[in-house]
Amino acid sequence: MRKATPLLVLLLTAATVAWVAVPDAQESIEGTWLVTSDDNSHQRGAFLFTSDGSYAQMWVRGDEPRATPQDDWTDADRLASVGEVTANLGRLTVDGNELVMEAYMANSAAYMAGWPDNDRTATYELNGDRMTLTLDNGRVFQLRRP
Secondary structure: OOOOOHHHHHHHHHHHHHHHHOOOHHHOOOEEEEEEEEOOOOOOEEEEEOOOOEEEEEEEOOOOOOOOOOOOOOHHHHHHHHOOEEEEEEEEEEEOOEEEEEEEEEOOHHHHOOOOOOOEEEEEEEEOOEEEEEEOOOOEEEEEOO
């Protein structure tokens, strides 16, 4: 049997390290995540995290289904219905299991009033195709890949 040359050993070691260092696609937060539940409601929602450092999120608040639009709705009724939705998008920074989200656009005037210092921090825990996302205000979302 021939002895392994130092160069061969070096190449095999580098290949092994590179293989181990590449994260499993399922360990990445990149992609679309659907809300399966949160601590305030059981409405629909989704989070999207991209590889270029962007995010988008949207969910409907409340425990009751959204009201069906009526012909006699007032402007106040329409505004109240729209207010049941949280939606924003912006820049995302990931550091370990911590996310920092800076909204570029949001439907909340109060949230956008803090621009450009409206960063929100969240932590996440992955378990296969499931994620637990905890926002800095304590709200917890259970998410799954579609």
